[in-house]
Amino acid sequence: MRISASQDTLHHALQNVMKAVSPHCLVPILSGIKLTAHAGGLSLSSSNTHMMIQYELSLEDGKLEILSTGSIVVPAAYLSEIVRKSPSEQVTLEVTEHLILTIRAGSSVYRLCGMDPLDFPGMPEANPSLRFAIPSPLLHKVIKQVVFAVSASEHRPVLTGVSCQLDKMGRFRFLATDGIRFASRTTELSVNARAGFTPITIPGKNLNELAKLLLGEQGTTEVALGESWAIFKTGNVMVYSALIEGTYPSVENFIPASPTTEVLVHAEDLIQAIERVTLLADKSHLLRFHTTGKRITLTARTAEIGDVSEELIMEHRTGADIDISFNGKYMRDILRSADSPRTTLKFTGRLSPIHIEPYNDAQTAYILTPIRTQ
Structure with missing residues (x-):
């Protein structure tokens, strides 16, 4: 050679x-x-x-x-x-x-x-049961919108991955959850699937590396999903990812059906406010979110250090006032990953999951479990 x-x-x-x-x-x-x-x-x-x-x-x-x-x-x-x-x-x-x-x-x-x-190990055959092509910028965006929500714990290995499914409408869905937060992204793709495609789970760390390879790519990525491997081909590079064995938990009932309160906010304003307030949050990043009229009040405190309070104006609200506590870091990560200038927060009570949805984007949804406080 x-x-x-x-x-x-x-x-x-x-x-x-x-x-x-x-x-x-x-x-x-x-x-x-x-x-x-x-x-x-x-x-x-x-x-x-x-x-x-x-x-x-x-x-x-x-x-x-x-x-x-x-x-x-x-x-x-x-x-x-x-x-x-x-x-x-x-x-x-x-x-x-x-x-x-x-x-x-x-x-x-x-x-x-x-x-x-x-x-050296040979490159595997995927024996794909599903094939599709997707614009590389879109695949990069979809991965970044969901992969942050995978679990970092190996206690339940299947939750360290992103579930890839076909929904009842034949649309392709990427799902991720660590049990506290949940992310879902649906894409309208023309897929070539064998009958009875079984959902697969791709390791989140592999998708993170794939996203780095896709950064700046403007072409198309060819995807082939099999029983043991997923293959992604874009430009000069081909990525083979092993799959995670196990059944991914059902997520059909994750999203609350009838919110009692909906709040429309400018995402970047809320992100910046959360970052300032969580400077004095405790180790659990506990942040209290309270609404009065069209005002949102964010508060946090750490014993023997101090406390902080900040107000911001929401764009629109329907329903009753809400008083709820959650992990500020997790909420910030969700708002960033949603990648939308305006975001709707939906509540069904202070102890019920919070539904976060980019404005006028029914394809993307997030859930955050609140923190119980006295």
Whole structure:
């Protein structure tokens, strides 16, 4: 194997595949990146057992030259740093002897001990039961709108993922909950699904990494969902995500049916007010939300430190006044993820879940469980 590539092109490719390299992996082969030079270009692959990434550098962009084909696995961290700090605009990679990769960049010559590519995990087949294409900016937005609500605890592994379902109308839904907050986003997509598509759960941390790869992408992402893997292909990169086993809890009854109070607010004003008030909130980020007429009063206190109170004007309200307490940090995260200038808060009582919905957006919904106080 021998290739020559521009430093910026190779560095960009390595940055993408490094997202699936675990820095503390106990399996040596998974600490590496597999390089495969073939007639059409260069493939870079990484894996951490629950996620794989493959990046294709093509000859067509004119920044890559394949002088001879072959394959090798090399330590990811060392290769990435060598290329990143290369003093030359052109980098040459060559297997000069058995499992030794020689890297030439300007006047620098590195020799890295490699590993047998036959020991590297192969890319899985999804055997998809559902396929669809979605604009990459939309997929990025959808992921960011729900993934923050996954659980950080491994006590219930299925809640660390995002559930992907087809609803009764044939629309695709992304759902996430940690038991305290709930996020739902429905998309109007033309999907190609086999009869009886079974909902799947994709690890939230994998979707977070996918969102980073999608940032700034303007094309389309092809999605294939199977029984064990989900595959996302956009541009030069392909992401394989293992699925989480287990049944996701039913969420059909999460959203309150008949709110007694509805409040319309400017989201950024409420976010900023919450951030100021929670400066003096306790460790549970407890914040009290009280309405009087068209005024909202936010209060918080920490014993032996102090208290704070702030008022803001709501845009519209229907129903009775409400006095309720909740986790201010969680509410702030929901309002940010909703990504809407105006937001409707719906209440059915001081101990009932709060329904948060972007204004005039029935496709996105959030639920936050209040905190019981005396």
